[in-house]
Amino acid sequence: MNRRFLPKSMHGQMLLSVALALLAAQLLSGILLYRAEQRRIESTLISQLAFQLVRDPQIDLRGENPRSGRRAERRRLRLERVLESPQLRGDMRDPEREAALREVLQEQGVEVAQLVVLSRPFSRDRYLMRRMREAPDLYRETFDSDGMVVLAGLKRANADRWMVARAPLRSRSVRAFRGVIFQTLILYAVLVGGLALLLRRISRPLAALTARVERFGGIADTGEPMKLSGPEDTRRLIAAHNAMEARIANLLDEKNVMLGAIGHDLKTPLAALRVRIESVEDDTERAKMARTIEDITDTLDDILSLARVGRSSDPLERTDISALVASVVEEYEDMGEDVALGETVRVALPVRATWLRRAIRNLIGNALRYGSQARIGLRRDETHAIIRIADTGPGIPEGEIAAMLEPFTRGESSRNRETGGAGLGLTLARAIAEQHGGSLALANRIGADGSIAGLVAEIRLPL
Amino acid sequence: MSESPVRLLLVDDEASLREPLADYLSRQGFVVQQAADAAKARSALLEDMPDLVLLDIMMPGEDGISLCRHLVESRNLPVIFLTAKGESTDRIVGLEIGADDYVVKPFEPRELVARIRSVLRRTAKGAVAGPAAASEAHYEFDGWQLDPLKRRLVDPEGTVVPISSAEFRLLVALLDHPQQVMDRDRLLDMVQGREAHLFDRAVDNQVSRLRRKIEVDSRDPKLIQTVWGGGYILAAEVKRFTPEVN
Numbered sequence: 001m002n003r004r005f006l007p008k009s010m011h012g013q014m015l016l017s018v019a020l021a022l023l024a025a026q027l028l029s030g031i032l033l034y035r036a037e038q039r040r041i042e043s044t045l046i047s048q049l050a051f052q053l054v055r056d057p058q059i060d061l062r063g064e065n066p067r068s069g070r071r072a073e074r075r076r077l078r079l080e081r082v083l084e085s086p087q088l089r090g091d092m093r094d095p096e097r098e099a100a101l102r103e104v105l106q107e108q109g110v111e112v113a114q115l116v117v118l119s120r121p122f123s124r125d126r127y128l129m130r131r132m133r134e135a136p137d138l139y140r141e142t143f144d145s146d147g148m149v150v151l152a153g154l155k156r157a158n159a160d161r162w163m164v165a166r167a168p169l170r171s172r173s174v175r176a177f178r179g180v181i182f183q184t185l186i187l188y189a190v191l192v193g194g195l196a197l198l199l200r201r202i203s204r205p206l207a208a209l210t211a212r213v214e215r216f217g218g219i220a221d222t223g224e225p226m227k228l229s230g231p232e233d234t235r236r237l238i239a240a241h242n243a244m245e246a247r248i249a250n251l252l253d254e255k256n257v258m259l260g261a262i263g264h265d266l267k268t269p270l271a272a273l274r275v276r277i278e279s280v281e282d283d284t285e286r287a288k289m290a291r292t293i294e295d296i297t298d299t300l301d302d303i304l305s306l307a308r309v310g311r312s313s314d315p316l317e318r319t320d321i322s323a324l325v326a327s328v329v330e331e332y333e334d335m336g337e338d339v340a341l342g343e344t345v346r347v348a349l350p351v352r353a354t355w356l357r358r359a360i361r362n363l364i365g366n367a368l369r370y371g372s373q374a375r376i377g378l379r380r381d382e383t384h385a386i387i388r389i390a391d392t393g394p395g396i397p398e399g400e401i402a403a404m405l406e407p408f409t410r411g412e413s414s415r416n417r418e419t420g421g422a423g424l425g426l427t428l429a430r431a432i433a434e435q436h437g438g439s440l441a442l443a444n445r446i447g448a449d450g451s452i453a454g455l456v457a458e459i460r461l462p463l
Numbered sequence: 464m465s466e467s468p469v470r471l472l473l474v475d476d477e478a479s480l481r482e483p484l485a486d487y488l489s490r491q492g493f494v495v496q497q498a499a500d501a502a503k504a505r506s507a508l509l510e511d512m513p514d515l516v517l518l519d520i521m522m523p524g525e526d527g528i529s530l531c532r533h534l535v536e537s538r539n540l541p542v543i544f545l546t547a548k549g550e551s552t553d554r555i556v557g558l559e560i561g562a563d564d565y566v567v568k569p570f571e572p573r574e575l576v577a578r579i580r581s582v583l584r585r586t587a588k589g590a591v592a593g594p595a596a597a598s599e600a601h602y603e604f605d606g607w608q609l610d611p612l613k614r615r616l617v618d619p620e621g622t623v624v625p626i627s628s629a630e631f632r633l634l635v636a637l638l639d640h641p642q643q644v645m646d647r648d649r650l651l652d653m654v655q656g657r658e659a660h661l662f663d664r665a666v667d668n669q670v671s672r673l674r675r676k677i678e679v680d681s682r683d684p685k686l687i688q689t690v691w692g693g694g695y696i697l698a699a700e701v702k703r704f705t706p707e708v709n
Binding site: 279297326 | 477545568569571572573618621623626627672676
């Protein structure tokens with residue numbers, strides 16, 4: 001069975017199952033109705049035949065009352081009286097009807113010697129054809145000239161002739177079905193339509209909630225709590241969600257306040273320390289101390305930024321990415337570092353420039369730390385702007401690339417204090433790329449001789 | 464200013480930073496007065512007017528921003544913020560209320576000294592005639608807009624084009640003298656900022672960087688043109704306007 005055509009939503013599945021259940025119920029009642037109708041037709045047929053046979057077998061009304069003869073003739077079908085059984089070759093006897101008719105006749109006190117019930121097409125019944133020519137109106141009313149006729153031949157005990165009664169065999173009535181179909185349609189309109197409305201009432205707030213939860217992901221600041229709507233269950237769910245959202249927002253706020261306080265409380269003593277080391281006479285010693293303080297500050301900034309990146313309140317601004325990349329590269333040029341800006345294209349994207357600048361800085365800083373040289377480029381493909389930072393360092397063993405993006409991981413070859421940094425740089429760069437809906441990818445650059453010639457970091461930002 | 468020593472007022476609630484910093488600045492030849500909070504700073508101001516105030520932003524009681532507003536508006540004193548935050552929003556708030564510069568803790572003491580001297584040089588050069596009022600007005604040239612407070616350059620399509628502080632000062636110097644030939648010495652003099660030691664060897668370099676960002680084709684510059692043997696000239700017409708505050 002092909003599942004693609006089955007509805008996936010709650011809405012669709014419920015509607016489909018209700019529609020199927022309704023269809024089954026209506027089919028069942030249709031069948032029951034049909035069978036009741038069949039029985040009714042059958043018993044009418046039997047009574048018709050019995051009535052004709054029982055009523056007055058001996059007297060021909062026509063002969064007795066010549067004046068009203070025509071009217072009488074109009075009112076009833078005349079019995080045929082024959083010497084032989086009415087069964088012709090090719091006629092099928094109908095034992096069920098025979099039994100039913102026999103029962104009715106015996107109840108009426110008729111002594112049955114022989115009884116045959118059979119059906120044949122109207123056109124094959126010579127008696128009827130003859131009578132039809134005599135009184136076409138009467139017969140045309142009663143019989144369908146394309147239909148079937150049921151004949152009942154009765155030979156009473158001690159009678160010498162057969163009496164043959166005739167009744168039309170009614171084609172199966174579709175009238176009853178028309179009723180069922182009409183009823184089904186109304187039920188469908190009322191039930192399925194009503195249900196659709198009701199389900200919409202449930203599923204609309206659910207869809208809104210889903211969208212909200214998806215949006216909530218990183219940025220908690222969705223403003224107003226969600227409006228309660230839908231039936232009670234849905235309202236309770238929304239209320240619970242709102243409460244949870246508020247709790248998360250509170251936690252994040254607390255975290256931000258706490259981090260701000262940590263930042264302030266650590267930076268002031270660091271600043272004091274930085275001032276105090278100016279009294280150190282030894283220049284190299286002082287420079288080392290200054291470098292250490294700088295490292296602590298950088299790490300602290302990375303930690304604070306990483307904690308804040310998901311909840312940045314900075315607005316997105318359409319920014320010339322090539323100018324942004326160039327300005328970061330220029331900072332490093334001015335510091336006398338070996339950086340070079342290669343090919344760039346003009347791309348303008350809505351970004352948080354302060355953050356993106358930080359991500360690029362981290363990647364260039366990383367490249368310079370491990371590779372002493374950074375080559376920066378900006379290109380674009382159909383879907384992304386790609387900022388590429390390549391170095392000439394030792395690269396990363398293939399298996400460790402994913403781990404490098406996790407917090408506090410640094411390459412094996414560099415696990416010493418001299419290289420500085422707590423390994424948050426790449427994590428932060430990735431978090432910033434993701435904050436912009438993009439990604440950060442690291443890959444080894446393979447040189448001409450097949451060995452690793454350096455590392456390439458690429459920030460991909462969706463256009 | 465070489466005759467009498469420069470007097471500084473240092474306002475910071477953290478004694479652990481304030482005291483060694485005051486010592487350091489004294490050793491550099493400044494006369495330093497200390498205040499632990501805004502109230503003490505206000506009373507110190509009544510006794511003696513400093514040449515410049517170093518002001519911490521986060522302080523218990525009245526904060527640095529509020530005190531700065533008072534200092535700039537009623538005393539017309541130059542202010543340098545000492546801040547623990549590095550967020551760009553703080554920077555803008557600080558500069559909007561008229562602080563002349565800021566350093567982020569932990570700062571390099573020598574850099575602080577360089578900035579103190581740079582701010583004093585700027586204010587001594589007669590920039591006292593309300594630099595704040597003039598610097599708030601935006602520049603407009605050839606469809607571009609520059610907000611001097613936020614250092615925000617926007618191209619004719621509304622895209623922000625990030626520029627460095629050196630590029631910003633160069634651009635402002637050119638925008639203040641449109642269609643005038645600016646020789647390298649004059650430009651250097653006008654744009655010297657805290658990166659002065661980097662900048663003086665590279666006016667040409669900064670010009671070419673700026674061209675890369677704002678010229679359609681940096682090899683065939685239309686806005687910033689080179690005058691042979693002279694210097695540079697901004698070819699566009701410049702308008703100043705004060706944006707509506709919403």
